[in-house]
Amino acid sequence: MRKRSKAILAVLLVATMVLPMMACGKKSTTDTGSDKTAEPTVTSGAESDTEDTGAEATAAPTQAGTEDPFASYPAFDMGGRTIKIAMFYDMYYDSTDTVPEDNPNVTNVELAQKLIDNVRRVEEKYNVKIEYVNPGSDALVDSLNTSVVAGTPDYDVYLTQLSFALPLAVNGYFENLSDISKDYEDINNNRNIITPFEIAGTNSFFSKSGKNVAATYMVYNADTLKQLGLEDPNELYAKGEWTWEKFEELAKASNQDTDNNGVTDIYGYGGDLSLTLLEFLASNNAILVKEDGTEGLTDPKTVEVFQFLSKLYNDDKAGRPLTDDWNDNIYAWTQNKCVFAPTPMYIIQGEEINFNYRIVPWPKGPSGDGTKAGQSFNDYFVIPKGIKDADKVYQIIEEFFGGWYGNDLEARDVDMIELAESCFLDENDVDTAFKIGEMGNGDLWSVVDKNYIVNSIFSSVCVKKDMTPAQAVAANKQLFQDEIDKLLK
The missing domain is CATH 3.40.190.10 (Periplasmic binding protein-like II)
Known part of the structure; x- marks a missing residue:
């Protein structure tokens, strides 16, 4: 289905969507x-x-x-x-x-x-x-x-x-x-x-x-899962069984030491941190900027997210360690360095990928209902x-x-449909992409968090390991509320 030139795809993406600034950290100001x-x-x-x-x-x-x-x-x-x-x-x-x-x-x-x-x-x-x-x-x-x-x-x-x-x-x-x-x-x-x-x-x-x-998809290497004899996430999703627990099971089982030197070469999960947080928070129905303008950092649903990520990265060792190179993180899955990853469409259309990949809605967290995705504004x-x-x-x-x-809505949408068809290998993924695009939860936190407070919570919990999730969100509660107030008052 990938048939349109990269140049044309890039023009379409620029014209129709805002890529999450929090993901790439850059946007031309002139x-x-x-x-x-x-x-x-x-x-x-x-x-x-x-x-x-x-x-x-x-x-x-x-x-x-x-x-x-x-x-x-x-x-x-x-x-x-x-x-x-x-x-x-x-x-x-x-x-x-x-x-x-x-x-x-x-x-x-x-x-x-x-x-x-x-x-x-x-x-x-x-x-x-x-x-x-x-x-x-x-x-x-x-x-x-x-x-x-x-x-x-x-x-x-x-x-x-x-x-x-x-x-x-x-x-x-x-x-x-x-x-x-x-x-x-x-x-x-x-x-x-x-x-x-x-x-x-x-x-x-x-x-x-x-x-x-304008959405972030969970992409996965379908060839690797098949080779390892693991269940297909889209089949699990269709049966209503695509949960954090099942995702964790697949991610752990996907870790590979391909040269038997005792070092993991392919991780079960990897990718950009901001997108990871955006989607796991949404999949657990955690809202960091509530409708009344108060913070949701200390909500139990938010704490659950950091507890899960701590388990994924620290206990299971299934999360690929983050680097200081944004490109290395966001493109890791395209280079077969991890099996599951968060990705926006522009990453898919910009790369030559030599394996069969699929996308699936994000797995449902214990407090989630499977209807929400991160908001890409x-x-x-x-x-x-x-x-x-x-x-x-x-x-x-x-x-x-x-x-x-x-x-004539077909005429209106033809470019977007062709764009999606050119990016995905399975025609079902085109519908999945549009479905995820309509699932945004409206949470403003990615707009509010200019100082990357949420990212720093992850760092304290999963990298430095100097705080528990509850301690980390409590320590940043007022800082985050101050950022909300700057934007909304």
């Missing part, structure tokens, strides 16, 4: 003039002659089954205004583009033309221009913290990371989507175009709808308070984002 990214990839309607009368529209609240999904969206005159969308990378296509080749890296001319045609249609319907603006990451954040806070936003819409925007959202600097959206709009119905993201009591963030590949759009006619801007954005595919 724009380097990189090529724009094509619009149709997702995450993640049509014209009217009605003139704007200032009255609330009362169109039917559903689009399902209609040939024109935007027939219920009334036209209005924006007086030639340019709606500016600030992003930290370049994006095609907008009102400044006229032909597919305006994107020097265009690969699908037919699709590019659909995007351009939709731009022209939206321009005509609303007498408006739409422009993507890339001021660079630093300048975009500065604009949020200065112009938005001052009530005079530089841009009409911002695409930004949650860590930068959440404090502003909590303090009311962005429009509440419930206040500016209409009953007939997609966000209040099918959500085929826009998906809102409610977090920390806010309802300001939204993203393009579509198949979600997308970049989100926000509309700042202070812009004129925010409700009209939002309506135009919906039609601008979704007008090229209308009700």
